[in-house]
Amino acid sequence: MNCNQAQELLPLLAGRDLEEKQATLVAAHVESCEECAHSAEEYREAQHMVRLYAPPPFSEEDYAGMRRSVLREIERGPTAFTVPALIGGLFRPRIRWAIATALMLAVSVFAFYFMANRKNDAKQIVINGGDASPSSEEAPSNPPAADQPLPLSAPPHTPLPGKVFKAGGGTSSPNKHNRLMFARVSPRAPIVAQPDTSDVPAFSEKTTRVEIQTKDPNIRIIWFSPRPTKRDAPNKSSRRNQEARSNA
Amino acid sequence: MALALEIQLPVNALTQNQPSLARLIQRAADGDTAAFEQIMIHSQQRVMAMTWRMLGNEADARDASQEVFLRVFKYLRRYKQDQDFFAWLYQITVNVCRDIAKKRQHHRHHVGSIDAGEEDKAFEVAAPQENAEQSLIDSQQRELIARAMATLPDKERASIILRDIEGLPTDEVARIMNSSATTVRSQISSARRKIKLYCERYLRGKGQSSEL
Numbered sequence: 001m002n003c004n005q006a007q008e009l010l011p012l013l014a015g016r017d018l019e020e021k022q023a024t025l026v027a028a029h030v031e032s033c034e035e036c037a038h039s040a041e042e043y044r045e046a047q048h049m050v051r052l053y054a055p056p057p058f059s060e061e062d063y064a065g066m067r068r069s070v071l072r073e074i075e076r077g078p079t080a081f082t083v084p085a086l087i088g089g090l091f092r093p094r095i096r097w098a099i100a101t102a103l104m105l106a107v108s109v110f111a112f113y114f115m116a117n118r119k120n121d122a123k124q125i126v127i128n129g130g131d132a133s134p135s136s137e138e139a140p141s142n143p144p145a146a147d148q149p150l151p152l153s154a155p156p157h158t159p160l161p162g163k164v165f166k167a168g169g170g171t172s173s174p175n176k177h178n179r180l181m182f183a184r185v186s187p188r189a190p191i192v193a194q195p196d197t198s199d200v201p202a203f204s205e206k207t208t209r210v211e212i213q214t215k216d217p218n219i220r221i222i223w224f225s226p227r228p229t230k231r232d233a234p235n236k237s238s239r240r241n242q243e244a245r246s247n248a
Numbered sequence: 249m250a251l252a253l254e255i256q257l258p259v260n261a262l263t264q265n266q267p268s269l270a271r272l273i274q275r276a277a278d279g280d281t282a283a284f285e286q287i288m289i290h291s292q293q294r295v296m297a298m299t300w301r302m303l304g305n306e307a308d309a310r311d312a313s314q315e316v317f318l319r320v321f322k323y324l325r326r327y328k329q330d331q332d333f334f335a336w337l338y339q340i341t342v343n344v345c346r347d348i349a350k351k352r353q354h355h356r357h358h359v360g361s362i363d364a365g366e367e368d369k370a371f372e373v374a375a376p377q378e379n380a381e382q383s384l385i386d387s388q389q390r391e392l393i394a395r396a397m398a399t400l401p402d403k404e405r406a407s408i409i410l411r412d413i414e415g416l417p418t419d420e421v422a423r424i425m426n427s428s429a430t431t432v433r434s435q436i437s438s439a440r441r442k443i444k445l446y447c448e449r450y451l452r453g454k455g456q457s458s459e460l
Contacts, residue, residue: 014440043444050412055296067292
């Protein structure tokens with residue numbers, strides 16, 4: 001055993017806290033090493049001093065006073081809940097952590113629920129669109145060829161190639177500013193996503209276009225939502241004129 | 249002095265009348281306050297001494313002792329008869345002292361908070377009165393060890409008090425501290441080393457100042 005090892009064990013040797021085998025080894029080293037013997041003596045002195053760490057002698061009055069206080073508290077019974085105590089209790093570290101954890105869980109559950117609902121809403125749109133009856137007003141008489149690529153952007157008043165259904169399945173006149181269209185393409189024809197920008201620029205500046213690709217690669221939901229502008233008024237009047245003309 | 253001697257007795261010496269104590273505990277658990285008062289009389293000196301050693305001043309020691317006995321009464325039904333009552337009592341005492349020390353946050357400097365009168369009283373009465381010189385040395389040693397103890401972390405202080413002052417075996421200390429024997433041994437070793445270093449530094453500093 002070297003000095004470093006002995007120095008580690010000397011505090012335990014002083015209090016006889018070592019196992020017999022270890023104690024014998026350390027004691028043998030201490031006998032042969034003057035420095036370690038000096039340290040061992042210092043530990044013994046320190047331990048002797050620790051035993052002097054005695055409290056002042058409390059008087060019988062002190063003890064009697066303490067007992068009286070305890071018995072009074074016991075007779076008073078469990079303390080009733082008061083509002084300040086209740087509020088103070090909320091700031092105790094353990095309760096603080098518990099509240100924080102509960103809040104985190106609540107927020108997580110709410111976020112999860114919110115996200116799940118959003119997904120359900122998207123699915124609902126697809127289901128509604130699938131059940132919708134074709135609109136004779138807007139369905140083109142001649143569907144385009146199967147291999148004809150779909151334009152990715154088109155003005156809301158221009159019907160897309162293929163069968164177009166109104167969202168919700170109603171047959172009333174659609175709101176031209178906010179309508180949902182479903183373009184069904186023959187399964188034989190894979191959709192080639194090539195943006196057709198020939199007739200779009202003026203339109204795309206005023207509208208927001210949202211495209212949703214469904215599970216079926218041949219069905220894509222395109223949602224046009226024009227930003228409200230001052231030009232809306234003339235558009236409405238022209239629409240009314242158009243309807244009047246068709247009625248005549 | 250008599251008090252100090254009584255406190256240093258091993259646990260078993262004070263639990264010789266365990267059957268009567270067990271009866272008292274049973275009655276107190278059933279709500280008999282007179283029996284509980286008898287239990288307090290049996291154990292008040294130990295509890296007060298322990299709380300004083302842990303917290304370092306009389307006022308805190310009184311408050312802590314009161315809280316200890318209130319907890320003892322509250323949880324007396326949970327006490328199992330095959331347990332050592334005083335070990336259980338020490339466990340509660342250590343927990344209460346640690347709670348109070350945390351709350352008041354001045355245990356690190358508690359020696360400084362002892363007012364001069366109290367300190368004099370403590371050292372004057374507890375010291376042997378054979379001669380003035382010996383009394384002075386003892387008084388200085390007590391002051392020194394009190395300062396050294398104040399520098400220890402709560403767990404180390406509790407371990408060394410239970411092991412070196414109360415004389416409990418390491419396994420018992422481990423049970424009280426809700427820890428392993430190895431951990432307690434390590435805490436005791438660290439505490440002894442710190443106390444020795446503190447005393448060395450103090451005596452070295454004192455020697456230098458006396459040379460100047």
